[in-house]
Amino acid sequence: MIKSFLKNKFLILLTLFFISFDSYCQTNSFKNSSPLNIPLIISGTFGELRANHFHAGIDIKTNGKEGYQVISLDEGYVDRIRVGTTGYGKALYIKHPNGLTTVYAHLMKFSPKIESFVKSAQYKKETYEIQLFPKDLEIKVNAGEIIGLSGNTGGSSGPHLHFEIRNSKNQKTINPLYYLDDIKDDRKPSIRSFYIFNNNDIHPEKMSKHQIKKINDSVYRSENVYTIGKISFGLNMFDRQSLSYNRNGVYKTAIYKNDTLKFEYNFNELDFEDSKFINLLRDYKTKKEKGITIQRIIKHPESKKSFLSNEYNNGFFNIKNNKEYFFTLKISDHKGNNSYVEIKITGKKIIDNFIKTEGKLIKTDQDYSIKLKDKEVVFKKNTLFENAYLNIKERNDTLYIDKDIYPLRNPMEISYEINNDDSLLIRQSFISRLNSKGKPTYIFTKKKDDKFHIKSSSLGIFFIAKDTLSPEIKPLNFYKGQWISKLKYLKIKISDDFSGIKKYRGYLNDKWILFEYEPKRNTLTYDFSDIIFKKTKHNLKIYLEDNVGNKKVLKTMFYRKY
Structure with missing residues (x-):
């Protein structure tokens, strides 16, 4: 009676949580439902396991091109601006009256009024990489206003828009799919392989792969498993949307034991603290040695994991000798498309190969x-x-x-x-x-x-x-003594063979100028509209230094009428 009451009470609380979360999302809605004026096709989902963090937003495809207009989902003001050569590259954080902040990253350019604000600060501090926090209402934006152009800056590996929604108060990130245009998705998550991790005193993490057979378009069945002691589960899995071939992360994973929900995580929201434990949510050894991602369905005792909604025994189960257990792993995407793995485990002591511990x-x-x-x-x-x-x-x-x-x-x-x-x-x-x-x-x-x-x-x-060699500097779109009045940009190639570029500075007619550095292309780019010089002969100097102090200087000149 008590057990049944507690179970029902938990299910009621769980249901109330999802109702309140959906209600929260509906209450804190936006006037616009897309940051781009093109169909939304996702190349990266919220909560995906990345190299050293959970993906805090979604990646939206831009047809392999840069320069699409990026629009603000609602009215608000610019709360933060980041310009960097790594990470988010050029990024905007817009704070809205509904208590949410939207983030737009890897931009190619900001809108003219924001670009002017940023360049003024960059010239004042004589630096390209910068982080700015405008005063409240200093840079207002309207719903649907163009705030920039999509790009490929920072740590991006191809043109796209990285988009986030955050709770302005606590900075937790929220799954943007709750707010955006209806994204077509009728494809069920795919399961490639199934694993069991044995936790015992002799070898604390022994992993075994088990064959699965596809029964129909949503159900997989494992071979009979024989093991004993403390175990946990892992899956090699991915999800795809209808119009995309990208293998994206899965939204929700749950464990049922004898048809009773025991453990579940879903990526509704994330705390940045969660990323500290990301390497415990995948089998690190397999990832490093074979490049295969095995997502573990567990919780580390010290991890907060804000995406957990049910955590019975942290995802670990005790298998006793000569007893049978029936588990179902349920994998879901945000649209409610589900796949299942049915598992029968028989408690049986098996002869294990002795693993010698060295070191x-x-x-x-x-x-x-x-x-x-x-x-x-x-x-x-x-x-x-x-x-x-x-x-x-x-x-x-x-x-x-x-x-x-x-x-x-x-x-x-x-x-x-x-x-x-x-x-x-x-x-x-x-x-x-x-x-x-x-x-x-x-x-x-x-x-x-x-x-x-x-x-x-x-x-x-x-x-x-x-590293004994100096960095290299080479003009890309002009040569010494050339007339370049028709050029809009000055492009310079810089490179270093080992330790990497540490810093650079450029001067035109002895005046510091802003070169935008793009490490993926090894280029420095100067916009001639930044400063108007009256004379026609221009002297250019670029100072370059690598991470161990090797230096190189380029001195050249060209002619240009403004």
């Missing part, structure tokens, strides 16, 4: 300082999410810290003794790490107390590297 045990609740010949590795408390045996060894200048198959909660610290008196060589040297493609990468390196110091968010192979 040093690093516990999460302790500090470790591992000293080698002329190197030191430091793991402070909570560097790792969970205890792990790590193989740590050295060979000459190379330091091997296991494979990058364990996610780090906080960066580890590495130091190398400096065994050289050559100041130039020391300046040009740094600690490098091999990336997943085996390519050396630059890591910001402090030089203090006769040591190189870095912090790394990944395990792997580290060594001392040198």
Whole structure:
């Protein structure tokens, strides 16, 4: 009786939550239902698992082109402006009277009045990358007003509009699909494979893949599973909308045990704090080694996970010997298209291959300082999410810290003794790490107390590297002494072969000018309409410096009438 009452009470509360959430979305609606004047086709969904964060908005396709008009969903004022070479690139944050903020990212350009405001600040501070917080009502916008043009700036890998809706008060992001135009979607989520994770004392995370058979267009059935002890589930899955071939993230995942809902998460809203635990929601080892995303249906005890609506035992289940269990995994998209995996598990002790543990045990609740010949590795408390045996060894200048198959909660610290008196060589040297493609990468390196110091968010192979070459500068659309009166923009190619560009400055007739830097194209672009010069002969100087202090200067001239 009590159990039934509690179950019914929970279902009532859950229903009330969704009713109140839908009501909230309806109350806080917008006058417009699309930030673009083209059909909405989604290439990235809300809550998708990205490299190191949950996707906080949706990505809207722009037909592979830049320059589509971006419009404000409602009246309001510009609350924040970001211009950067990474992340959101050029982005606008518009605060609305309904208590919500809309975000428009990877823009090519802002509208003229916003562009003028931004450039004024950039010239005042003599910097391209900038973050601005206009005063309340300083830059008003109307519903449907053009606020910019879609682009490909920042960390974007192709032209599109990244769009977000946030709660203005707490900055939690809300699934934009509740507010936008009806996006056609009659396709059910696809399930590629099904996994069980065994949690036992011998090997805390042993994963096994199980065959599934498609019964009809929405139901998959697993082979019979035999296991025992504490288990959890994982899926390799994706979702597609009707007009898109992109493999997007899934909106909702639920576990039913004997037809009773036990665990569920749905991406209605997200807290930015959730991203700290993203590498626990996928099998990190498989992702790093094979590039396959196995989404785990669990919750870490310390994770808030604002998208959880039911969290029985954090998604873990205890399988007892000689007992049968029936589970159903339900996967849903935002339109209510569902797919199911039916699983029968029989509790049976199986002979497991003994897995030898090698290396040093690093516990999460302790500090470790591992000293080698002329190197030191430091793991402070909570560097790792969970205890792990790590193989740590050295060979000459190379330091091997296991494979990058364990996610780090906080960066580890590495130091190398400096065994050289050559100041130039020391300046040009740094600690490098091999990336997943085996390519050396630059890591910001402090030089203090006769040591190189870095912090790394990944395990792997580290060594001392040198960057002895200066960056390169090359004019793209003009040559020295040329008349270029018809050009609207000045374009310069810059590049560095290793450590990367740290800073640049450009001067025209000894006056600082704004060059927009686009790392994906390795270009600097100057807009001639920024400053009007009366004379026709113009002297251009560009100063370039890489991350280890190698410098290059371009001095040239051209002729132009304004």
